[in-house]
Amino acid sequence: MNAFIQAPSQAPPDHHFRSPPKMSPFDICSNVYLAETKPYITLSYVRYKNRGKNMSESTQQIQTINPKNLPITEANVVNIINNKPNFDNLPESDKASILKITVATEYSNELQHKAKIAKLNYADLKATFLANAKSSHTREAYTLALSRLEMYLSTLGKSFAELTTLDADKFIQSNFLGKPLTKGFLNVAAPNRASASIRRDAACIGGFYAFTQRVTDNEVVNPMRGTRSLPKKESAKEIEVPTETEVNAILSSKDLPKELKAAIAIMALRGLRIGGLPSLNIDYTSQAFTTQSKGKLHNGHLNETECIGATPVLKYFGTFEGKKKPFSNLDAPKLKMQISYWMKKLHQQGIIPTVYSAHDFRHYYSRAFYIKSGNDIYRLQKMLNHSCISITETYLKTLNLI
Structure with missing residues (x-):
C-alpha cells in the first residue's frame, strides 16, 4: 500500500502501474489522507477504478485533471492544481471520486485534531502556565480565574480544549464570573462582582488559552479572543491614600x-x-x-x-x-x-x-x-x-x- 500512496518524482506509464490490493473505491478514499501529493493519488485512484476498462477511456478521464498528461513532478503538480478545470465541467465519475476523497479527508482532519486534543494534559499545561507567572499576585489571579473556568466546564461536560466562542460568551455573562467565591464555592446570593474583576478574570483565562495555542501549534484556539460579552468599564474609584x-x-x-x-x-x-x-x-x-x-x-x-x-x-x-x-x-x-x-x-x-x-x-x-x-x-x-x-x-x- 505504501508503494501505492507514495508519489514518485514522475508518474509511471499506464502499463507499469502496480495494482493495489483488492479493496473498494471508498476504502481507497479513506486512505487518501496518508498521501502528501493528492493530484497523483487522484490520478492513481482513477486508474485503479478503471482497471480492466479500455485504456483510452481511462486516459481520457485522467486528462480531465491533467489534460496535457504532464509527468508528475512537483512543479507540474503545482501547475495542475493552479490550472485545474472547473469542477462543474468534470465527468460525474470524477465528481463522485473527488467528493469521496474530500469527505474522507475531512473525517481524517477531524479525527487527527481530536487525537491531538486528547493527548493534551490540562494539569500539566496549567502548571507550566502558572510557573511562568512573574509574581505570586499574578499566579494567584490566574489560579482563581482558572478555578472558575473549571467549574463552568464541569457543568458543560467539556474539556478545556472544547470550549467554543459561544461557550466563552455565556461563561462571561454567567454567575461563574459574575459572583464572588466563598471558601472555593460560588456565592450566588452575594451581589455581583465589579466589572473590573470580571474583565481581569476573562483576561487571565484568555492568557492561558493564548499560551496553550502557542505551545500546541494552534491545535487549541483562544475562545476568549474577540469576545463582545465583557462588561463595560466602570468609572475608576478614586484611590484613597492614607495621610x-x-x-x-x-x-x-x-x-x-x-x-x-x-x-x-x-x-x-x-x-x-x-x-x-x-x-x-x-x-x-x-x-x-x-x-x-x-x-x-x-x-x-x-x-x-x-x-x-x-x-x-x-x-x-x-x-x-x-x-x-x-x-x-x-x-x-x-x-x-x-x-x-x-x-x-x-x-x-x-x-x-x-x-x-x-x-x-x-x-x-x-x-x-x-x-x-x-x-x-x-x-x-x-x-x-x-x-x-x-x-x-x-x-x-x-x-x-x-
Missing part, C-alpha cells in the same frame, strides 16, 4: 502585632510591594536589602535618603532580633489578609477613617517621596523598582500628582 497622621496612628497602635507593624512600615516608609516581603533579605549592618518583586530583583537601602518618616524603618524590625529574612514564613496573600483584618479593626475603633489595603501604603510612599524629591520622577522610578518611566508616569497620574 501621614493616619500612617503614624497605625504604626503607633498598641493592638497591631509588631510583625505587621514592620511590614506596614517598610511599605509605607520605603515603598516595597507586599509581594516582595516574603523574599526580603536585610543586611542590618549596611541597611541594605534585596528582594524579588514582580519577577524582578529589587535592591536598595533602608536609610533616611531613600526612606521617609521621622522614625527609621529598621526600628520597627527589632521584634525579629536580627533575622535576615523576617517574613520568610509568610506568603503575600496571608500578609494581605492579616493587614486587611487589622485595618478593619482599626477602622471600627475609629483610629483610621477608612479601610486601607496593603498597596495603599505603597501609594503613600510614592506620593510622599515624589514631593520630598522635588517631583523627581526618575528617582521615584528607581525607588519603586519600575521597569520603565512610563509605568511611573501612569502611576503618578492615578494619584493625581501629574
